[in-house]
Structures are given as C-alpha cells and as structure tokens.
Amino acid sequence: MRWLAIILILLFLLLLDYKWGEKVSKASVRKKIGVERESNLTLFTAGEELFDDYFAELERAKHHIHILFYIVRNDEIGQRFFSLLEQKVNEGVEVRLLVDWVGSFGLPSSLRQKSGQFAFANRPTLPFFFYKLNERNHRKITVIDGKIGYLGGFNIGKEYIGQDPKFGNWRDYHLKIVGEGVHDLQRQFQEDWKKATGQSFGNSERYFPPLQKGAMKHRFLPTDGKYLEEEFIQLIKQAKQKIIIGTPYFIPSKNIMTALLEAMKRGVQLTIVAPTQADHPLVKEAAYPYFRQLLRAGAHIYQFNNGFYHAKVIVIDDDICDIGTANFDRRSLFINYEMNCYIYDKPFIQHVKQTIERDISTSTLLTEQYFQQQPWFYRLKEIAATMTAPLL
Template identity: 35%
Template sequence: MSVTTIIEAIIILNTVLAFITVFREKRDIAATWAWMLVLVLLPVVGFVAYAFIGRKLPKGRMFLLQHQVAMQLDERLQQQRQKLGKQIMPADRISHSVINMVNMFMATDQAFLARQNKVQVITDGHELFQLMMTDIEQATSSVHIEFYTFYNDQIGNDMLDLLVKKAQAGVEVRVIYDPWGSMGTWKRFFNPLMAAGGHVEPFLGTRSAVVDFRLNFRDHRKIVTVDGQVGYVGGFNIGDQYLGRKKKFGYWRDTHLRLMGSGVFALQARFMLDWNATDKDHPFDDQRIDPRYFPLTTVKGETSLQIVSSGPDSDLQQIKMGYMRMIQTAQRRLWIQTPYLIPDDSVLDSLRIAAMAGIDVRIMIPDKADHPFVYRATQYYARQLADDGVKIYYYHNGFIHAKTMVVDGQLASVGSANLDYRSFKLNFEINAFIYDAQIATQLENIFKIDMTHSERITPEMFAQQSAYLKFKQTASRLLSPIL
C-alpha cells in the first residue's frame, strides 16, 4: 500500500469521524461548521482540541438546589416586603417594553425583581478592593466568593490572608475559582484557608486545568456576598493586573457594582447553586436553607434590578436575550462597552437595525489585545458595524474590560458577560439588569469620560488597514463561534 493511499485513507476517515463527532451533539450551525473546519483541516490535532474544548456539558449535575432555593427566596422576599412596607418604586413606572423584559427574566431565569437596593458603581480596582476587603473585614457570619480569576500574586495573597483571618474567627468562608481562569494558582495556594476551616473548590470539582476535558465551559462569574447583606458583581477579578500592576495592560478600566438590599439574595442564591454543583462534601442543606444566608434588611435604596445568570446548562441564553431586548428597546441612545465584540448573527442584526434606524449606537473596545485571535475577530466585527453606522471607539488609556450596556439613560446592564459567543453560550455568566435612570445616567457619564481617552475609528480608517491585517481579522472571524 502506497504512502499516498494511506494518506488518502486517513483523510477520508478523519472527515467521516469529524462529521460523526460534530453532528451527534446539538449545537448552532455556526459552531458546527467552525468545528468541522478545525477537525478536517487539523487531523488528530483537531480531535485533541475537540476533546478538551468541544464537547458539551452534561447538565445532570447542575444546580441540585434550584427548586429549594427558589421556594426559600419567595418566602424571604415576602417577609422582606412586609418589613419595608409598600412603596411605589421607579420600576413600577417604567415603560411597558421594560416590564416585558422583567417578565422575560422571571420566566427564563426565575430572576425576581429586587426593589429598593442601594447600588454603588465602581470603575477603579483600588477603590473596589478597598471596599470589598473592608466589608469582608467586618463579616460576622459568612463570606462567599466566586471568581473566574484568583491569582497567586500580591492582591491574591492579601485577599487570602484576610479570608484566613475571618475563617479563624469562626466566619464561614467558601471560595469557588475557575482553574483555567486562575492558571498558575494551584489548589495548595489555598491550604492556609482550608487549614483555618474555610472551604475552597475549583468550579464543578475540576481539579486541574491540564486534565479538564470541559475546558470550553468556564465559570466566568464574579460574585461576592458578605453576611448575605452586601454583594458585589461586575467585571473585575482578583489579580494584580486589575489594579494596573501589569505593564502589558497598563491602567485597568472595568466596571463593578456594590449592592445592598434584596438583590444580594439573588447573588447569594446563585453562589449556593454553584457551590452545591461543585462541592459534594460540604454542601448547603438541600432540605432547609439556613435563614442567616438571606437576612432581612432595613436598606431602602432607590434602585430596582434583576440578577440574571446564564450558562451552557441552559439553551435559553438568558443574558444574550436581555442584551437583545435592550437593543430593541432603545429609542435614542445605545452605548456599549465590551473588551470582546464577537456577536452572533441575531445580535449583529439587532445592532445594525438600531444604527440604521437612527439610534446613536456607540461601542467602545480596547485598542490592544489580551487574546490575539479574539482581538482580531473583535476588529473584524467592529469594522463591519462601523460600515453600518455604529460609532466604534478604541480606548487608549490602558485596557478596558468593562461589560456595560446603557439605553436612553433609563436602563442599564453591568456584569461579567461580554458581547461575544463565549459569554452567550459557553461561559457561566452573571449580570445585573438595572431599572434606574439615576444609575443609567451615571453609567452614561462614565462612558463620556472614557470617550475623552478614546478615538473614534471611522469606516475610512478601517478601510486603510493593511490587507494582511484584514486577512487575520477574517481568518479569526471564521473561528469566532469557538473562540
């Protein structure tokens, strides 16, 4: 048998196996053909890549507490409303289209409308960690932390030392981290915390990023709850780069929220569900949730919001649906900040329709890459959207990592989800959708400040890019469904 015949046989067998491998699992057509491209063009190597990042997530182990937590939340929310008394809130006066959005989240994610929250918008890492560590220092009952990245660096060790101190003082400390996002932070890094009585687990019990055959499904959420009374959600992780200490990125521009009020109940519930899906040795009681995790509060803020989570455990893509609803709701302004701009066709068309309808659509992205292929794909879609009338801004003052969307100074979203395939379908994400004109206006003003450090890239400027750069952008775009 000649070498040519052997090669031809391998190619045919590889192609047949590629079809069988990809089409046996339900997935959208873009991801299907992207994987076909990888498997056919990269024999053997493509199958190794698929083994690690291509297979879908088994859903049977996810969220064993969901029904019990939902029942407890209903009970505690009724008690909370009775404690605070009835009050007409801004969410009761918002437009019909936004009421429909509230109902959508209730139907798809059991995301209750949390009223009367106090919300603080934070855009600087130094301010965020000072506030967060002060809150943790004052904890008397529990500290629950879930981050995509928990690095073994200066701020990571500072946080670890504080958590050890609280655990030694008898505070319940639980930490979930993503081993891929925290690459270089081994489980032994947390030994002092576990020795002090704290509990630490990699998400879904994955012990090592090296042997994790579900690499594509990452816990990208950022959640902190302190005594069930103070919560944090947004784009920052725990690492020195988020404090501007990495020369590669320079100043780190991100957006995070500090919450007080019933919105913290939703963050706490999300953490508990993720914990019980991750740690079978020290789970939360699935018969009766301790009420200390959902303490009644006297906080009377002015912000109504919903905490919405999404991930590969559901086909609904709840946060993406929220983004699309916001885009469709816009009448005058739609301002977006995202480090990764790789929308699927439905979101891309929604943005195009909004721009062509005369809505002021602005999207701010970084002017530098942290992931080369992802950044070239981002540039590709930025170029396409600029041609359709979307105003594209490159942020020059360091690296912008914020994931925000603001509509008409009335409605906003802040969270962990980027405007890309990965956040829509592959990552476990969490966002706060905010129904408060004051917070939305504040986020618009922050966008305006960021514009002073940005440059608008016009269609003419995109057209002047080199043919080689455009080729890299187009090539990266072909792999966008699996980046």
Template identity: 40%
Template sequence: MLIIESALYTVNFFIAVMVALFEKRDISAAWAWLLVMTLLPGIGIILYLFLGRKLNKQQIFNLKTQEQFGIVEMANYQKKSRHNRIKLKYELQNELVEMFLNSDNAILTQQNDITIFTDGIKKFKQLFEDLRGAKNHINLEYFTIYDDDLGTQLRKILIDKAKEGVKVRVLYDIFGSKGSKQRFFKELIAHGGEVQPFMQSKWRYLNFRINFRNHRKIVVIDGTIGYIGGFNVGDQYIGKNSRFGYWRDTHLRILGSSVLQLQSRFFMDWFASAKTSSVAIGLEYFPQNELDQSVPMQIVSSGPESDIQKIKQGYIKMIMGAREHIRIETPYFIPDDALMETLLIALKSGLKIDLVIPNKPDHPFVYRATEYYARQLMEAGANVYAYQNGFMHVKAIVVDDVVVSLGSANWDIRSFKLNFEANAFIYHQNTVLDIKETINRDIKNSQKISPEYFNAQSVYTRFKQLASRLLSPLL
C-alpha cells in the first residue's frame, strides 16, 4: 500500500511540475497551481482540470464571423492608412486606437451617440422599451439572468417578440446564472426563441471550462441599438435586495457604428456556444447607421483564449498616458504586479489617483483581497474611498479629460485572464466629463479611507486580507 501511495504521489508531482513548466502562464499562477497540486495529491489535479486549464482560441471562436461582418477588412484598412486616418485631439487617444487595432481588430468608429445610465430602474425601463420596439432581431448576452421579477419581465417581453416573428437569441453564463436556465426559458424556446448557455459541456456536470466565464453584458436590437456596461438582469440590480441596498452601476446605450462591433462580438460568442446553430448573416444584422453625432470609440474584447490581456493593457496605457488625474471605480481591486507597479509609478510621478470601492462584500475572499491592495495604494499616496450609498459595481477608469473605459471588466486577475469581457474605450470629451462627474458624485457619497480605518480592523480581518491576497492569482 505504501508503495502504491508513493508511486501515485510521484506521478502527481511529475504532472504538477510538467504543468508548471510547459503551460504558458503567469509565474505567480504557475507557482500557485504547483503548490495546490503538490499539497493536495489527486484532488489538486482534479481542481486543475476544472479550474486551471487554458483555452485554445482556434477551438472556441469561429473568427470568420468578423470577416463576414467586414470587421477584419475595416481593421486592416485602418491599420494600413494610419497616416491618413482622422487624428484625434490627444496623442494618448491615437496611441490607444493603434494598440487596439493591432491587438483586437477593434475598429475606431465615430458616428455614435451614447446615453449613460447610472441607475438600474432607468436602464431597464429604456432597455425594455427598446426591446418592445424590435422589428427584426434581438441578440442578448448576460453573465447573470435571475429567475426573479425582473428576469420574468424580460422573459415575457422576449416571448411576446418571438410570437411576433422577431428572431430572439439569448446567451447566458451558466455559472453567473446559478445553474441551468433552460426551464426558465421553456416558453420562449417553444415560440421559436433560441437560448444557449455559454460554452456548456455536453456533460452537464463535467465541464472543464467552468472557470472561464462569460462576464459580458451585451444587447443588440435590430442592428441599430446596442447596450454594454455593468448591469446584469435581476432584482438586486434595481435595488430590491436588502443585502446590497441601492445598486450603483453604469451602463451605456449606443446608437451608431459601434453597434456593428457589439453585433460581431455577440455572434462570435453565440457560435462558440451554439455549435449546431446556423445563421445567415444578412444586411439586416448590420444596417447602415448614419448619425450626425460624433463620439469616437472602440469596443474591445478580452478573454482567456488569448495570451494578450487587451483590456488590462488598455488600463496600463491609459495610466502611463495620464498627465494629471486618474479616477477608478471597481467593485474588485486585485491588480497584478504589472498594473500595480504602473499605478505606483504614476503616484511617484506626482499624479493624483482616486479609487472608489464598495464598503461591503458580495464575495468575501475577493473583498478582503481588494482591501489589501487598496491599502497598499493608499499608503503610496492615492485617495481611496468606500462607497456608502448601497453597493458599488461600476467598472470605469477616467484619465484627465481625455479618455474613459467602461464595461464589464473588473480590476482583478479573473477579469484580465479568466473571464470573457467587453469594454468601450471612448475618446469624446463630453462623454468623458459626464462619466467623471458620476465618479465625483460617488466620492461625495463615500467615506475616505484613512490609515486609522485599517488600523481599527481586527487581527482576524487583517489575516483574511493577507490570506486572500495569496489566493489572488486564483480568485
């Protein structure tokens, strides 16, 4: 028996070392997984299979979707004609445009109009109105769709539109939606709607991709109206959950050319999940959007299928290009070494940084890790604020009056490496100022965190912060 146990331990250790050496990943995560697999023989390997494996881009996304929409052709044209492209006002804006063109084929569009929502009730009122007005198709993708009052309202609208002959597609994350939702959408499916969990395994309870979550929140209606931001679908997002109280988030409603990018992103995610679905992508999915408004922006996607952490790189580039003031709002602040170092350099260079985080957890380990890193930033000279008027779920960064990024990506390692995310990078001064003002209002509803705030915490709380920080590569 002892010989068998020794042999199994040796095999386990050999596999752990091979994984750590030959799978390309961040060194801290490699050491974390090596430690888990070594200290938990057998169990560690199983955890790795479900939570630690990387993805292969070619096995997931049908990249021809972007070709069908003309995204690749437009991106290549913008790359080749960089000297003839319309120049934006600030060099940082032009450098971000170039970077995202090369890393994500994220085309720069200018004929856009944006409405900003900071309140869930108002956002869903407008969304439901737009859904009721759909004539051709509704493509809807959310991390979370709860089976509650708000989710039921959404389902009823989708059923009514499907009865009218509108093509309805719903894509949800099975982890974010807390289990199977097919029964919840049974009537919608019966009336012709299509509903898919994102990349669900054909073996329901044996899904080696469970750690890779579709955290995007995208809606496209008739190819003319698009939504992107932080709100999911559920009663808590409109302030009906007493645990969280008022839910502070930010979402964008977009009219114009960038809707095409949201449409392309949706269909790439759809085809990755609905392997048997066939969609004839006709002109109705990308109609001409001619607006007088000019809001330059790019839609940038990132996910574990790529080694390039595109949204994180965007954050770093924005910080490096700042000249005066950086404002950040995020519910989870767990930066990796590169991002933290960039922030510390900005502080040492005399820049002002405001960081707004929640004053309460929705995920205990993540919140304690957030406190740990927020304290490090505060001690380096940043202003750190704990939002007091409910739960703060905004994912935004504003640099000076030059650029804003807003979408689904949190400031944590999970969003950078493990989740599928989508953000809008906007280069329109009035929009930047509007988002900046929402952050300033949140600061007024916040408590500024001082050294005394942390010093007053119990030894146990500080221990949880340290322990959570050690788990941060895996959170």
C-alpha cells in the first residue's frame, strides 16, 4: 500500500507539473500570422533525392548555413552531414546547428564540435521539468546564404533514405524554397536560435539579402503549441468538395473531429492516408477510434504499404495545400513547435494530388470489417492509447 501511495503521489505531481507548466507556457505564446510570399517550390518525397540536392546546396554555401532539425542520428548519414558542416566551417562559412534536445538526445560532443556553432533547442529546465520535457521543437528548417530554404518531414538519419530494415522505404514530403519566402524561414530560425542561446545574428543584408519573387504563392505558419488547431479547423471549413490528409499519426482534437464530420455532412469527401506500420508504441491504435467513426460517416481511409509513411500534408479542394512539419495529432496541435507552409499555386497543388494518388495506389483501403476482425487484446491497446493520446 505504501508503494501504491507513493506512485499515486508521483503521478499527481507529474500531472500538476504538466498542467501548470502548460498554462504558464501557453500564456506567453503569441499568434504568428504569416505574410503571403512568392517563391519557387520543389517537392521531394524520397530521401535519397532530397539529400543529394540538400548536400549539394550545402557544398555551395558561401556565407552561412543555418539548420534546425528535430532528429540528427549518429550513423552513416549523420557522419556525412557533420563532415560536410566541418568542411564548410574550415572554409570560413558560418554554421549554426540547432537540434531538439529530446529528438537528438545522446548526440556525441565529438560530432557537435564539428558543426561550428551548436545548440540544443528546448532543453528542459526547472520549473515544470516534465512539461518542458514534452515541449519539443519539431521544426525542420534549413537556410543557406539567406537565399535557399528547406522545410518538411525529413530528419538526418539512415532510416530517412530507406536504410533501416525495420521501416524499409521511407515516404515523406519536403520542400525546397527559393525566393522571398526564405526570409520567413530565416526569421523563425533566428527566433529559435535566440531562445536557445540568448544570441541574435542581426538583420543585416548578409542574412537577409534581396530576394526575387518566385512563381508560387505561399504562406508560412509557425506555431508554438498553440493556434494550430484553429488554423486546421479554418482549412476544413473552407472545403467545398474534397479534403485529403496525409499523416503518420492521426489523433485529432475533439474540435477538429467535429469539423471533419460537419464537412462530410455538407458533402465534402474526406480521404486520409496513414501508415500500415507504426514507428512508436500505441500511435496506430490511438487512431482507430477516429477511423471507425469517420468510416461510418463515409470517409476513405488508406493504409500505406510501401514502407513507412511520414508525410504531413493537407489538400483542400484545388485551392490550398499544406506541407510542413506538423502531424495531425495532439502533440503537434498543442505541444510541439511546428512550421507549416500553405501553398496556393494550382499547378503545384495538382502535382501534390498526383503524388498522393501514387501513394494511395500502394495502399490498402481500410474497412469497418478490418476492425471487427481484430483480436480482443487490440481493444485493450486502443484503450491504453486513448488514455495516453495527448502525449503520443
């Protein structure tokens, strides 16, 4: 009984830490309204193609390289990444590397020292240690010479180029940005860098050079654990014909579920693409109660079979496409720091829709019968997943 009492007290203290920390953190978050920009955008969906282009652009850097990732692995790809950064530092290029403390936990100092100026983002501190342990910087931003930017779902590691036998092919969506929108990526990196280090690199032309407009209208949306829910709801309410959601984790809030169901009631077709396999415990089971409800309402839900599906994409009719770092789950909605890009260019949106159709062609259509055939212990896993959904 004594041990039970101790466990209950510890759980209560953790809950108090989390709730109080959440309240304090959210009180200081301001809403960021991105400005519509015009840039040239390139979509990458395969890690090898992305990193061939990414490393080539890093090689060409002349003045500075600013990088923020959630995960950087100490493996073959990570070694190549750090070796390249070390090379650029030796050439006199300013390199600033910011990685999430939890996502890249255990990254050896021998590698960190190669990357010029290095810092951990969102290192948990007192007070509210447990809440801050969950409050992760999930953004993945690169800015090269203030002229070229990258944003999306890929991190640095061998699994992202399909070399992890557990996952096989890794499907993700990542943008390359060339044009005036790069300034917004630079400003967000600067804000995150200053929060982590207390240092700012200023607003000189070196970091914010004059940029030409590109061909595609878009808007960046940074969120810090707040306001993403209302942004997604606004997207859903705009839909007239079709909503497409691609996500590795489907754990929506109650308000978003209500918006999706209301959209289907007014005749909007909802299509969801999610992975067949999971990369974290219980995240797959956490989606099942929502999937069953949406299937009954007429949604089309596909499970991707050709490896692991990690893309974060929303398409509203032929009008708006959202690609970025935010998953369709409560952690991204209410805890993580994220960065999304709303794209308004119709030819680009058609390209994204065709890409999603190819993903659907290697997927299985989910049915209610699938859930009826699941063993009883899967229901227990669903219950456990539902209870822990806010932190998954």
